[in-house]
Amino acid sequence: MLLKLTGLVPLYPLIGCIINGFFGLRIGKNAVGLIAAGSVGLSFLTTLIIFIGLVMTPVEERVFEQVLFTWMAAGDFTAEFGFQVDPLSMTMMLFVTGVGFLIHVYSIGYMHEEYSFYRFFAYMNLFMCSMLLLIMGNNFLIMFIGWEGVGCCSYFLIGYYFEKKSACDAGTKAFVMNRVGDFAFLLAVMYIFNIFGSIDFTTVFHAAPEKLIYNSEAVTTITMLLFIGACGKSAQIPLYTWLPDAMEGPTPVSALIHAATMVAAGVFLVARFFPVFESSEEVMRTVAIVGGVTAIFAATMGLVQNDIKRVLAYSTISQLGFMMLALGVGAYGAAIFHLFTHAFFKSLLFMGAGSVSHAAGGTFDMRYMGGLRRVMPWTWAAFLIGGLSLAGIAPMAGFWSKDEILGAAWAGTSWDSNLVFWLGLVAAIMTAFYIFRALFMTFEGEYRGGAAADPNAEAHDSSGPHESPKSIVGPLVVLALATAAVGWLVNPLTDFGFIPMHWFSEFIAIGPSHPLIEGGHVEVESFNRVLALVTSLLAVAAIWLAYLMYVSKTISPDAVVSPVRRLYDIVVRKYYLDDLYEDVLTRNLFYSKLAFGLDWLDKNLVDGIVRTADRAGRNVGRAMAQLQAGQLQGYGTIISVGVLVIFGIYLVFR
Amino acid sequence: MDFGMVPLTHYLFLSATLFVIGVTGVLIQRNVIVVFMSIEIMLNAVNISLVAFDRYMNLHDGQVFSFMVMCVAAAEVSVGLAIIISLFRNKPTTNLDEFNIMKS
Numbered sequence: 001m002l003l004k005l006t007g008l009v010p011l012y013p014l015i016g017c018i019i020n021g022f023f024g025l026r027i028g029k030n031a032v033g034l035i036a037a038g039s040v041g042l043s044f045l046t047t048l049i050i051f052i053g054l055v056m057t058p059v060e061e062r063v064f065e066q067v068l069f070t071w072m073a074a075g076d077f078t079a080e081f082g083f084q085v086d087p088l089s090m091t092m093m094l095f096v097t098g099v100g101f102l103i104h105v106y107s108i109g110y111m112h113e114e115y116s117f118y119r120f121f122a123y124m125n126l127f128m129c130s131m132l133l134l135i136m137g138n139n140f141l142i143m144f145i146g147w148e149g150v151g152c153c154s155y156f157l158i159g160y161y162f163e164k165k166s167a168c169d170a171g172t173k174a175f176v177m178n179r180v181g182d183f184a185f186l187l188a189v190m191y192i193f194n195i196f197g198s199i200d201f202t203t204v205f206h207a208a209p210e211k212l213i214y215n216s217e218a219v220t221t222i223t224m225l226l227f228i229g230a231c232g233k234s235a236q237i238p239l240y241t242w243l244p245d246a247m248e249g250p251t252p253v254s255a256l257i258h259a260a261t262m263v264a265a266g267v268f269l270v271a272r273f274f275p276v277f278e279s280s281e282e283v284m285r286t287v288a289i290v291g292g293v294t295a296i297f298a299a300t301m302g303l304v305q306n307d308i309k310r311v312l313a314y315s316t317i318s319q320l321g322f323m324m325l326a327l328g329v330g331a332y333g334a335a336i337f338h339l340f341t342h343a344f345f346k347s348l349l350f351m352g353a354g355s356v357s358h359a360a361g362g363t364f365d366m367r368y369m370g371g372l373r374r375v376m377p378w379t380w381a382a383f384l385i386g387g388l389s390l391a392g393i394a395p396m397a398g399f400w401s402k403d404e405i406l407g408a409a410w411a412g413t414s415w416d417s418n419l420v421f422w423l424g425l426v427a428a429i430m431t432a433f434y435i436f437r438a439l440f441m442t443f444e445g446e447y448r449g450g451a452a453a454d455p456n457a458e459a460h461d462s463s464g465p466h467e468s469p470k471s472i473v474g475p476l477v478v479l480a481l482a483t484a485a486v487g488w489l490v491n492p493l494t495d496f497g498f499i500p501m502h503w504f505s506e507f508i509a510i511g512p513s514h515p516l517i518e519g520g521h522v523e524v525e526s527f528n529r530v531l532a533l534v535t536s537l538l539a540v541a542a543i544w545l546a547y548l549m550y551v552s553k554t555i556s557p558d559a560v561v562s563p564v565r566r567l568y569d570i571v572v573r574k575y576y577l578d579d580l581y582e583d584v585l586t587r588n589l590f591y592s593k594l595a596f597g598l599d600w601l602d603k604n605l606v607d608g609i610v611r612t613a614d615r616a617g618r619n620v621g622r623a624m625a626q627l628q629a630g631q632l633q634g635y636g637t638i639i640s641v642g643v644l645v646i647f648g649i650y651l652v653f654r
Numbered sequence: 655m656d657f658g659m660v661p662l663t664h665y666l667f668l669s670a671t672l673f674v675i676g677v678t679g680v681l682i683q684r685n686v687i688v689v690f691m692s693i694e695i696m697l698n699a700v701n702i703s704l705v706a707f708d709r710y711m712n713l714h715d716g717q718v719f720s721f722m723v724m725c726v727a728a729a730e731v732s733v734g735l736a737i738i739i740s741l742f743r744n745k746p747t748t749n750l751d752e753f754n755i756m757k758s
Contacts, residue, residue, distance in 0.1 A: 632750070
């Protein structure tokens with residue numbers, strides 16, 4: 001009965017948020033940090049207990065629902081406030097609370113100089129609560145609360161430095177772009193309620209085989225709308241441009257929200273409805289291709305960034321593309337596995353970037369870093385492990401999941417899985433190159449001055465490069481160890497101690513939470529050893545190339561770029577997509593045409609009607625006021641005439 | 655019917671005519687006393703039609719009711735005259751145009 005604790009998991013961060021939000025300034029920074037990190041830590045411990053409970057239940061019964069109360073009931077519509085724990089949400093809960101806890105601890109050190117320390121932690125805790133609602137909800141509405149909640153907290157936290165205009169703009173951009181996706185998601189929920197008469201996951205999934213015909217229009221519409229929602233949250237093409245800008249937020253925010261958890265919500269959404277998605281071939285193909293194209297597209301942009309956080313941001317988009325690709329080719333287990341490992345190594349990389357920036361005095365521009373390996377060996381080691389994992393080198397976490405994805409795409413027979421395999425392979429090679437480019441630019445060579453040399457940085461620390469304090473390095477080391485271990489530990493190739501072979505893949509893919517699939521069984525991908533070897537060799541080659549270009553300088557980066565200068569410029573300008581959205585869509589279309597038209601309508605039509613009504617009322621009133629002479633006889637005359645008129649009308653129209 | 659030579663409509667015409675005269679008097683006369691008399695004319699116009707209908711339908715309620723009207727009229731006259739007198743104490747005139755305190 002360990003599962004009964006479920007409701008407590010999102011409750012702790014909520015309490016933390018309330019205490020920190022209302023009394024944060026009074027109780028002091030130490031207490032704020034303790035409450036914030038402690039509440040998430042408690043959530044993590046509770047999650048671990050629930051996890052033990054879930055593993056102990058037999059495979060066929062691994063869906064636990066806990067309904068706290070009926071939230072609203074109106075006619076046929078009822079919405080419960082309840083949670084559902086199954087292998088998928090369990091996995092999400094584990095890494096959301098686990099990584100979340102480490103990032104909270106890290107934030108205590110990282111944000112210590114901030115005045116509104118408590119505000120940061122109140123938002124972070126609120127975010128944790130929303131994220132947990134998103135993944136644990138047992139119906140669409142709870143999920144939607146979480147979905148909107150995380151979007152809202154993301155907005156707050158991107159715009160945390162609200163005195164900086166670029167941060168405010170980035171927050172607004174993220175919020176508005178997410179809104180596009182959220183709208184589609186909401187439409188999908190309405191459509192589902194229209195068809196099923198319920199928004200409960202269990203009810204919908206059990207009724208789905210009867211009500212949703214394979215490849216029918218309804219299935220395609222619902223899944224397509226859900227996928228658009230997922231694209232918004234998970235920063236897939238074409239709704240990805242908000243994520244790089246979201247790096248304006250503090251680094252722990254980037255690590256937690258824009259790498260590990262919130263951006264995974266889109267992938268989680270598709271995974272949650274995977275049985276429904278599988279009933280539409282077209283949408284599955286769309287998911288695969290959008291994922292593959294995003295993976296390679298974002299990877300190319302990652303190649304040319306100079307801001308270390310932006311490299312990681314594009315990398316995140318690219319890796320999310322990988323997950324979508326995996327879902328699209330039907331590799332459900334591999335996608336969730338990658339989501340799981342990615343949360344570890346990407347937040348590790350972000351926290352490493354934050355530590356590096358701390359050392360370099362506040363800049364994130366890699367052109368002004370360099371040589372940091374000697375002054376901050378711990379950060380270097382952690383970043384290296386993260387980089388190797390992202391590049392897909394054994395035995396780091398990323399290796400296992402990425403190769404499962406590529407293997408699944410390779411094993412597919414249709415043209416689209418072949419296409420996305422090649423897209424994914426090229427993206428993987430680029431990934432290895434750009435992350436080691438970042439690593440070499442940051443840690444090798446000579447120190448190039450840090451924030452003092454960066455004309456764009458708001459320098460606030462000129463004490464020279466130094467290793468970060470313990471509360472920053474500690475979580476880094478823990479996460480680095482986890483990254484090194486988590487891949488082969490949870491999903492070993494052969495039986496490993498008490499962990500059976502392919503434990504994770506089977507845990508996630510087998511069970512009653514997929515009633516649509518025959519016997520509740522998603523196929524477990526087998527690991528392709530030859531392919532893994534080939535991709536690893538390619539990745540090593542890419543790392544070697546990065547070494548030649550940025551460490552030994554045998555190949556000058558300019559020499560590589562100059563033959564394809566024009567292409568390079570296009571990539572540097574982010575394929576002009578930002579310009580398209582901001583200049584063409586927003587400024588020219590939206591502001592000048594649409595907003596202008598609406599403004600005209602507002603001023604002339606809406607205000608016109610109001611003003612006319614006002615004027616009419618005033619004038620009629622003025623005329624009527626003349627009648628009130630105070631003479632009873634005048635009133636009597638009016639009454640008599642009125643009686644006559646009414647009587648006349650009665651006689652005429654009788 | 656003994657008064658069969660005179661049909662009901664004539665009585666009603668008489669009643670209506672008196673009533674209209676009364677209404678007109680109330681509306682256009684400026685002297686309070688005359689307005690008051692006009693009201694009496696209207697009441698009596700109603701009395702005529704009450705009695706005429708009563709006779710026509712062969713009932714008795716209408717005649718009883720006309721007494722009722724007379725009683726009320728008498729009461730009204732006493733109250734009304736008292737009002738007129740107190741008005742006259744306020745302002746030494748019986749011209750209604752002078753009284754427009756209803757206008758706020």
